[in-house]
Amino acid sequence: METQHILVWRICLILALLPHSHQCLSVHFQNKGLLYVAPGRDLVLRAQFQITPTEKIIMVIWDRQTEKGQGQVRLADHQEAPGNPLDQKGALFRVENISSSNFGVYTITVTDQMGNEQSANILVREIVSAPVASLSLQCEVANDRAQWDSPVFSWLVDGVELSNQTANLSADGRRLYVSGMKGHNYTCVVNSSLGTSVTYYITDSPTPSQSNQFWKIGILLAIIIVLLITCGYLSWKCVQRRTTGTI
Structure with missing residues (x-):
């Protein structure tokens, strides 16, 4: 009996040390979890594979189902063929002119030559409104000299100093978001133990007040x-x- 237990233990030890190639097969999307697309636009899904040198992807399947997990649809079924080899690094799936019926959970399933499968999924939702674009000015100073303090940034528009209450500034004050502003002369003042630096940005178009003066x-x-x-x-x-x- 003791000899039998020793034999079983040795077999288990050998099996534990054997490489399990299927555990190395994996697939994931570049955009993880959630993706938004506007109706009428193109959807591009990119998946990446991770395999060992001895593994080979022989089949790639794409499915789509509703967000609630109902109505699964087979979208594509690509199989390794002599004249049509599969990309062993990843796969791409494209939907042109996306509509309401195209939103949902997209799943990719890959199979290697040993029959091992791995899947990944991503939720594609419709975006209600396009993101608001913003334009910003960034103030920079050369940091090639040692100093004990950090520079402090101040912004003026047409001679009037701005604050976080009157303008959209970044946390460090370096960047001024000018979307919606109607200034003509933008001034950045940088103060530190190294001294004071001033830079200007002047737009070509006059300010509304100047335009009104011209009209008058x-x-x-x-x-x-x-x-x-x-x-x-x-x-x-x-x-x-x-x-x-x-x-």
Whole structure:
């Protein structure tokens, strides 16, 4: 009995030391977990494989089902063939002009030559509204000299200093998000133990206040011209009347 136990133990030990290639097979998406796409746009899913040198992917299957796990649909079934070898590094799946019926959970299943399978899934949801674009100015200073303190950044727009309450600034103050702002002259002031540095950014278009001034000046000039023409015409008529009466 003792000899039998020793034999079983040795067999288990040998099996434990044997390589299990199927445990090395894995697949994952570059975008993990969740992906948003707008209707009418293209969806591109990229999956990457991890295999040992002795393994080989012989089949790749793509499925889609609803977010609640209902209505699974087979989308594609790619099998290794002499004239059509599979990419051993990864797979790509594309849906053009995506619609409401294309949203859900996408699953990729890969199979190696030993029949081992591994799967990965990703949830594709419809985005309700496009993200808001933002434009920013970043203020930088060369950090090639040792100093004991960190630089402090201040921003002015058309001579008026900004704060976190009046503008959208980054946490360190380096970046100013100018979306929605109507300034003309942007100034960044950097203060530290090394001194003070100032840089400017001037837009080509005038500020609304300057535009209003231009409009006011233009209207005033137009009024003056009209008055001059009217006065000149009236003066000419008076001269003509006097001339006609004299004759």
